[in-house]
Amino acid sequence: MDLSEIKKIREKFLAFYEASKRVLPWRRNQDPYAIWVSEIMLQQTQVDTVMKRYDAFLERFPTVQALAEAEELSVCEAWAGLGYYRRARLLHRGARAVVEEYQGVIPGDALTLQTLPGIGRYTAGAIASIAFKQRAPLVDGNVERVLCRIFLIDDAPKSSAGQKKLWALAEALVQGERPGDLNQSLMELGALICTPKQPQCTVCPLRMHCGALANDRVNELPVPNPPPKRQILEVAYLWLSASDGRVYLRQRGLEGLWAGLWEPYSCEGKTAHAELMEQCGCDLVSSGISVSHQLTHRDVRATVYVPTKKKNSLARRLALHAVVDPLAAPLSALARKVVMAQVAAQLAAP
DNA sequence: TAATCGTGGTA
DNA sequence: TTACCAAGATT
Numbered sequence: 001m002d003l004s005e006i007k008k009i010r011e012k013f014l015a016f017y018e019a020s021k022r023v024l025p026w027r028r029n030q031d032p033y034a035i036w037v038s039e040i041m042l043q044q045t046q047v048d049t050v051m052k053r054y055d056a057f058l059e060r061f062p063t064v065q066a067l068a069e070a071e072e073l074s075v076c077e078a079w080a081g082l083g084y085y086r087r088a089r090l091l092h093r094g095a096r097a098v099v100e101e102y103q104g105v106i107p108g109d110a111l112t113l114q115t116l117p118g119i120g121r122y123t124a125g126a127i128a129s130i131a132f133k134q135r136a137p138l139v140d141g142n143v144e145r146v147l148c149r150i151f152l153i154d155d156a157p158k159s160s161a162g163q164k165k166l167w168a169l170a171e172a173l174v175q176g177e178r179p180g181d182l183n184q185s186l187m188e189l190g191a192l193i194c195t196p197k198q199p200q201c202t203v204c205p206l207r208m209h210c211g212a213l214a215n216d217r218v219n220e221l222p223v224p225n226p227p228p229k230r231q232i233l234e235v236a237y238l239w240l241s242a243s244d245g246r247v248y249l250r251q252r253g254l255e256g257l258w259a260g261l262w263e264p265y266s267c268e269g270k271t272a273h274a275e276l277m278e279q280c281g282c283d284l285v286s287s288g289i290s291v292s293h294q295l296t297h298r299d300v301r302a303t304v305y306v307p308t309k310k311k312n313s314l315a316r317r318l319a320l321h322a323v324v325d326p327l328a329a330p331l332s333a334l335a336r337k338v339v340m341a342q343v344a345a346q347l348a349a350p
Numbered sequence: 351t352a353a354t355c356g357t358g359g360t361a
Numbered sequence: 362t363t364a365c366c367a368a369g370a371t372t
Contacts, residue, residue, distance in 0.1 A: 045357075083357040083358085084356055086355060197360085197361070198361095
């Protein structure tokens with residue numbers, strides 16, 4: 001990307017911001033403390049939600065000194081309704097750090113800001129650029145979307161490759177006049193025009209510079225971040241059959257996973273096998289049957305165990321019910337797989 | 351690196 | 362109803 005193109009894009013953003021910026025409480029002045037408070041409140045929180053509480057918070061804690069002197073509990077009170085209350089505690093700690101380590105003067109450069117509690121890379125860039133006019137970049141959810149589209153970035157925004165490209169572009173764009181306005185213009189475009197769904201490309205001031213629009217890929221960029229890796233849930237099932245061929249089942253509790261459904265007695269978690277033996281009070285060996293099952297956010301690995309010798313008291317001890325046809329019971333999909341696999345194995349090799 | 355942290359809004 | 366998203370940071 002050549003510098004003249006970057007410069008044109010920068011100027012489009014600044015012109016858009018000048019013409020279209022919203023009137024917001026934290027844009028009244030450039031008080032670093034007030035900007036700081038707003039940036040913390042706005043983390044993962046909608047503008048409307050912050051609007052309702054921002055002025056009251058500043059009225060109660062008008063300066064960094066006032067906040068530092070306050071009790072943590074009262075800070076959290078003033079935070080009520082904003083969620084993520086750890087932010088309030090970290091902001092409070094940050095204020096105390098500024099008073100103790102910086103004589104109450106908020107540092108003006110991004111690197112120092114980022115050492116304060118609750119201030120990460122984004123917030124440091126925001127405070128440094130908006131309150132101190134430093135050429136410090138920032139990347140938030142809006143900026144990710146806007147830059148992925150304009151610069152046709154095919155990496156997922158949260159991926160390391162994507163983050164690297166995004167921060168590099170944000171860094172390049174902010175190297176000009178009015179860095180604070182430039183940074184806010186990126187976010188403002190994302191909030192008002194370059195929205196996640198149904199972006200207003202026809203009126204977008206950057207439409208002549210947008211790679212996604214030129215390639216008709218606006219709706220597929222940014223590419224979705226990969227879903228979080230699913231947890232593995234281990235389940236150990238006890239296969240207990242009576243001499244007459246019936247199978248022992250139990251009903252699960254009415255809360256939680258597979259609530260109210262039936263299954264062979266089971267234990268869950270990494271120590272499922274050991275726990276199952278503990279509950280049975282006897283040795284258990286694998287029946288040779290193991291089953292995989294997928295839930296929304298878990299991969300289940302189920303293994304079936306059988307007692308090494310007949311334990312007639314087991315069923316009574318575990319309060320199990322003898323069922324003639326286990327497949328007729330309301331089983332979870334996993335338990336159904338387990339029962340079918342176990343029955344099939346027994347028919348094949350009785 | 352991945353889970354966690356709150357609440358409110360939208361399609 | 363259910364994702365998905367909203368000016369992220371921390372451990």
